[in-house]
Amino acid sequence: MKQVAIGIDIGGTTTSIGVVDREGNILYEKKPQLSTPLKKDNPTGSEIISEKLLGDYINLLVEEIKAAIEVVAKINPEIGVMGIGIGAPNGNYYTGTIEHAPNLPFTGVIPFAKLIQDKFPQIKHVRLTNDANAAALGEMIFGGGKEMDNFVMITLGTGLGSGIIVNGDLVYGADGFAGEIGHTTIGRGTRLCGCGSRGHLEAYCSATGIKRTVYELLAKDNNSESELADIPFNQMTSKIVFEAAERGDKLAKEVFDYTGDLLGEALADTVHHLSPEAIFLFGGPVAAGDYIFKPTKESLERHLLPIFKNKVKILPSGLKMGSAAIIGASALVWKELEKHGY
Amino acid sequence: MKQVAIGIDIGGTTTSIGVVDREGNILYEKKPQLSTPLKKDNPTGSEIISEKLLGDYINLLVEEIKAAIEVVAKINPEIGVMGIGIGAPNGNYYTGTIEHAPNLPFTGVIPFAKLIQDKFPQIKHVRLTNDANAAALGEMIFGGGKEMDNFVMITLGTGLGSGIIVNGDLVYGADGFAGEIGHTTIGRGTRLCGCGSRGHLEAYCSATGIKRTVYELLAKDNNSESELADIPFNQMTSKIVFEAAERGDKLAKEVFDYTGDLLGEALADTVHHLSPEAIFLFGGPVAAGDYIFKPTKESLERHLLPIFKNKVKILPSGLKMGSAAIIGASALVWKELEKHGY
Numbered sequence A, B: 001m002k003q004v005a006i007g008i009d010i011g012g013t014t015t016s017i018g019v020v021d022r023e024g025n026i027l028y029e030k031k032p033q034l035s036t037p038l039k040k041d042n043p044t045g046s047e048i049i050s051e052k053l054l055g056d057y058i059n060l061l062v063e064e065i066k067a068a069i070e071v072v073a074k075i076n077p078e079i080g081v082m083g084i085g086i087g088a089p090n091g092n093y094y095t096g097t098i099e100h101a102p103n104l105p106f107t108g109v110i111p112f113a114k115l116i117q118d119k120f121p122q123i124k125h126v127r128l129t130n131d132a133n134a135a136a137l138g139e140m141i142f143g144g145g146k147e148m149d150n151f152v153m154i155t156l157g158t159g160l161g162s163g164i165i166v167n168g169d170l171v172y173g174a175d176g177f178a179g180e181i182g183h184t185t186i187g188r189g190t191r192l193c194g195c196g197s198r199g200h201l202e203a204y205c206s207a208t209g210i211k212r213t214v215y216e217l218l219a220k221d222n223n224s225e226s227e228l229a230d231i232p233f234n235q236m237t238s239k240i241v242f243e244a245a246e247r248g249d250k251l252a253k254e255v256f257d258y259t260g261d262l263l264g265e266a267l268a269d270t271v272h273h274l275s276p277e278a279i280f281l282f283g284g285p286v287a288a289g290d291y292i293f294k295p296t297k298e299s300l301e302r303h304l305l306p307i308f309k310n311k312v313k314i315l316p317s318g319l320k321m322g323s324a325a326i327i328g329a330s331a332l333v334w335k336e337l338e339k340h341g342y
Helices: A047-075 A112-119 A131-142 A207-221 A238-246 A250-274 A284-288 A290-303 A324-339 B047-075 B112-119 B131-142 B207-221 B238-246 B250-274 B284-288 B290-303 B324-339
Strands: A002-010 A014-021 A026-029 A079-087 A097-099 A125-129 A151-156 A160-166 A278-282 A313-316 B002-010 B014-021 B026-029 B079-087 B097-099 B125-129 B151-156 B160-166 B278-283 B313-316
Touching (some): A002 A047, A002 A131, A002 A324, A014 A047, A026 A047, A026 A324, A047 A079, A079 A112, A079 A131, A079 A324, A112 A125, A125 A131, A125 A324, A131 A151, A131 A160, A131 A278, A131 A324, A151 A250, A207 A238, A207 A250, A207 A284, A238 A250, A238 A284, A250 A278, A250 A290, A250 B250, A278 A284, A278 A290, A284 A290, A290 A313, B002 B047, B002 B131, B014 B047, B014 B324, B026 B047, B026 B324, B047 B079, B079 B112, B112 B125, B125 B324, B131 B151, B131 B160, B131 B278, B131 B324, B151 B250, B207 B238, B207 B250, B207 B284, B238 B250, B238 B284, B250 B278, B250 B290, B278 B290, B284 B290
Parallel strands (some): A002 A079, A079 A125, A151 A278, A278 A313, B002 B079, B079 B125, B278 B313
Antiparallel strands (some): A002 A014, A014 A026, B002 B014, B014 B026
């Protein structure tokens, strides 16, 4: 029998579904991705609308899971579906619930894993956590963290997500929500964070944070000769900043220096907590390579206690951008099997 | 056979030695405490002086360990010494070494556990970690953390020490030094930390930090009517500040508010990493009760993501002040036995 797992990643706008084998190969992936129900379809947080949207979404997922299994079973009838792993915003591993997710239209605490499990009683393991935790598991099982017992995964996207591995296990904490490093306070400035507070790390060090830094520096230095000065806020991406840096744009380089400087300082606090072997960076901004890694490393070292200096690696994730979400979600299942010794 | 462990705590000026049973009772404690070799006896960091001081210190400890075992064996000849636990500054659990401890006269990396082990080949477990990690183990085995798998121990003394429990185990990290929350950056002001950096938490939130805050606020507000304005810097203690607060001294209360405000903000970052069930505070300033707990809790809650609010307890340590060091060190041995299932 060939063991496979279903990996589902619930993003803010799209949902990915795929079938992954135990070596981390994606045997099937739904293309195009499904639409995630949108917050704006339930702007007032109505419970009735929430229930309707949730019911439709669960039905859609169930159909797509069945279709995925069917496709893979046609190629290899010997497959055994060992479980379903789900990465979801505000996903609680212990309870399998999605709780008060600010970017989803569902209200309150949704027993999401149970709703899926009820439709597939024959599948033993249905597990759910947030996307960054799932990515950390993916990194441990299939990526650069294979030989490591202690590392931290940082995902740089719209926000800054994180997953923490201690003693070879993901840290879920007392309530199932550990690993929210993006919401630690960086203390410089007062940028509004997606969570409603100010000064949080993810408001500075994320794809969105990089964009914001461009305009903060433009405002500060009135740097009209930068090519970034001709691009509207809503069109700016970390890729554009990277390409400008490659062409020698001073402001673009300064944006990465500023980002790395803050990220390194914040990650020093993480090292002072956990003393990881490595910190993996994942996401769009990672493509900027040394523009972001160099200032991050320098700032990290500058802020570390002597006993920690020159020990912690800052590495690009070993997971591929496009497939990491599904592979990370499937890793929830493989980790579960590992715990049970099969 | 009655199982006992030797607990040794190496402080900056004194060293405690005791014999502890598996219920956490101290059967013997060396009084007065031994003197720890002082940094000032080797101000230039000479290797020759370091070796001499270390040799004498090890010999002294060996004599005192033998004497301690003898005293306890006289009362109960059936004792079995299961191990020796040592709490030491910059103590590395994995290697049993004391590494570049800034407050000790020993240079470089000292194989301290091995030096003791060599003198007691018949004792199976000689284990070493830093004092705050030892205290966290003591809290888990004998204190308020008995029923908890995830908590954080904060010790407020000359500095701010910390020990982190995740999934029922102490977090040592990749290199054995995890749990240095005192050296995370709090970002307000630029106070010099004992480690030589500026702006670290322990420069604000520790017994010493409280003292410093008194004089910072005196300087800032020229608050000459406070009773604290009549006490020299070198005589100030957190106990004096507490007693002044009890008498209604406004500045004294403000000092605790300021301390708690910063501590709560920093601990929110810890919660965002680890989501512990509780954070235990230990040390002299804890005697101030609500003066310090109330502002800490309020600030913590203010800085937490909604999913973490009203979940994390801030509690006084369940360990007694005088005996915590020895009991914590002995807990290293009990944890070791637990791991080996006996």
